[in-house]
Amino acid sequence: MAGSNKADITPPRWLLAELSYKCPLQCPYCSNPLDYAQYPNELSTDDWKRVLSQARKMGAVQLGFSGGEPLTRQDLVELVRHARELGYYSNLITSGYGLNEAKIIELKQAGLDHIQVSIQASTQELNDHIAGTATYQHKREVARLVKKHGYPMVLCVVIHRQNIHQMPQILEMAENLGADYLELANTQYYGWAHINRDALLPTREQFQQAEAIAQAYKEKVAGKMKIYYVVPDYYEDRPKACMNGWGTTFLTIAPDGTALPCHSARELPGLDCPNVQDFSIEHIWNESKTFNFFRGTDWMQEPCRSCDEKHKDFGGCRCQAFLFNADMYSTDPVCSKSPERHRIDAAIASARAQTMVTVEKPLIFRNTKNSKPFFKA
Amino acid sequence: MTLNPELPLQFSPLHRLQWEEAQQKYVILYPEGMVELNQSSAEILQLCDGAHNPVQIVETLEAKFATTGLGNDIFTFLNIALQNGWIKQG
Numbered sequence: 001m002a003g004s005n006k007a008d009i010t011p012p013r014w015l016l017a018e019l020s021y022k023c024p025l026q027c028p029y030c031s032n033p034l035d036y037a038q039y040p041n042e043l044s045t046d047d048w049k050r051v052l053s054q055a056r057k058m059g060a061v062q063l064g065f066s067g068g069e070p071l072t073r074q075d076l077v078e079l080v081r082h083a084r085e086l087g088y089y090s091n092l093i094t095s096g097y098g099l100n101e102a103k104i105i106e107l108k109q110a111g112l113d114h115i116q117v118s119i120q121a122s123t124q125e126l127n128d129h130i131a132g133t134a135t136y137q138h139k140r141e142v143a144r145l146v147k148k149h150g151y152p153m154v155l156c157v158v159i160h161r162q163n164i165h166q167m168p169q170i171l172e173m174a175e176n177l178g179a180d181y182l183e184l185a186n187t188q189y190y191g192w193a194h195i196n197r198d199a200l201l202p203t204r205e206q207f208q209q210a211e212a213i214a215q216a217y218k219e220k221v222a223g224k225m226k227i228y229y230v231v232p233d234y235y236e237d238r239p240k241a242c243m244n245g246w247g248t249t250f251l252t253i254a255p256d257g258t259a260l261p262c263h264s265a266r267e268l269p270g271l272d273c274p275n276v277q278d279f280s281i282e283h284i285w286n287e288s289k290t291f292n293f294f295r296g297t298d299w300m301q302e303p304c305r306s307c308d309e310k311h312k313d314f315g316g317c318r319c320q321a322f323l324f325n326a327d328m329y330s331t332d333p334v335c336s337k338s339p340e341r342h343r344i345d346a347a348i349a350s351a352r353a354q355t356m357v358t359v360e361k362p363l364i365f366r367n368t369k370n371s372k373p374f375f376k377a
Numbered sequence: 378m379t380l381n382p383e384l385p386l387q388f389s390p391l392h393r394l395q396w397e398e399a400q401q402k403y404v405i406l407y408p409e410g411m412v413e414l415n416q417s418s419a420e421i422l423q424l425c426d427g428a429h430n431p432v433q434i435v436e437t438l439e440a441k442f443a444t445t446g447l448g449n450d451i452f453t454f455l456n457i458a459l460q461n462g463w464i465k466q467g
Contacts (some may be wrong), residue, residue, distance in 0.1 A: 011399060013411070035385055053450075057399075059397070059399030059400060060401065061395075061397060061399075061404065061406065061465075062406070062409060062410075064409070087395065089393060089395075089406035089407075089411075091408060091409055113393065113406070113408075114408040114409075116408065150390065152391040152407065152408050154408045180391060180408075181408055223462075226462075269426075281404060303378060366417075
């Protein structure tokens with residue numbers, strides 16, 4: 001454990017409020033933990049209001065209402081109103097399921113700033129297959145209504161091997177729907193995406209082709225639609241600067257009140273993640289073992305320790321180091337300087353091999369039944 | 378998209394300009410993003426209120442700070458702001 005100097009602690013800027021793990025969709029790349037169904041408890045409205053107030057007082061300004069599906073919470077409008085009164089910029093990150101025009105207007109009046117709608121593919125058949133629910137037509141309608149009511153409209157499409165061939169159609173769809181921003185999020189392989197990796201990870205050629213198409217389109221729609229391209233880190237040779245550094249910027253609160261430095265951190269062993277029902281946000285952020293665990297650079301091993309890029313990428317992602325190396329202190333194996341880089345290359349080769357077989361592994365969809373085998377004792 | 382010196386400027390309805398007490402500075406907020414502003418940028422953007430054109434913004438700020446020769450810097454910043462979609466014209 002690092003034992004960082006308190007004076008170096010920067011305040012949180014982003015608060016991700018995962019209101020509920022309930023979701024009508026079953027996306028096989030969901031970022032929720034595999035054992036999510038083990039945590040059915042949800043914070044009360046008053047708990048959430050207190051969390052929002054305390055984090056805002058420390059300096060958090062961007063607020064994401066996420067989940068699961070945040071619209072499953074009956075008090076969402078009340079929480080949005082509270083967030084607006086506190087001065088947050090609030091983002092609703094939704095599948096669009098359960099969203100209608102009356103709700104969109106009600107949320108706008110309560111002060112919601114932005115709605116991000118996810119679409120799984122550019123065709124109904126593939127969208128509905130990946131989502132595990134017939135949602136395609138409704139999502140398109142929601143996107144139209146979001147735009148109609150003056151919100152900035154952000155369309156989010158998670159990219160993987162099942163839909164990467166649709167890149168040109170996805171770009172056209174976003175433009176036709178009038179998206180102000182298109183987020184092309186290459187799947188990050190944690191949680192559900194990790195167990196489905198062989199079926200989801202594109203080959204290098206597929207990825208390069210799709211990226212070239214997206215970059216060319218970026219120029220075509222410049223000034224009209226902004227395209228955010230989230231790179232798939234397996235094909236990089238330096239790790240991502242995960243969370244902008246542990247405990248520097250991001251604070252996630254899980255539905256049951258567990259406070260996390262990133263939304264995957266509850267997978268890491270021995271962190272003893274604190275709960276907002278027991279501690280204030282200020283205590284959690286400044287004093288807790290969890291948030292101080294990987295602050296600074298004292299915890300690093302070689303090759304990170306002596307690396308001149310350690311202040312740029314902070315050693316990469318702790319969850320990825322743990323997933324691949326079973327050692328959360330080790331260098332993110334994406335890094336070409338990591339002695340474990342071969343593990344990433346093996347994962348790429350394994351996924352590629354799946355494209356050669358006639359019967360591919362079936363996707364494991366994110367639902368309560370499939371979550372149960374992952375429950376921890 | 379080039380700046381017209383005579384047309385009034387508005388702050389974008391898809392962004393929010395806000396004073397942040399914790400940071401002691403103005404910021405621009407937009408979907409999942411934030412730009413921190415220095416004092417002069419904030420002064421300029423606050424005048425993008427639908428009532429001032431670029432020439433009037435220069436005049437107003439030169440008067441406010443009792444100085445001259447701010448034109449180039451202000452026009453450069455307004456062009457950046459326009460390209461980024463923080464402000465709109467016409």
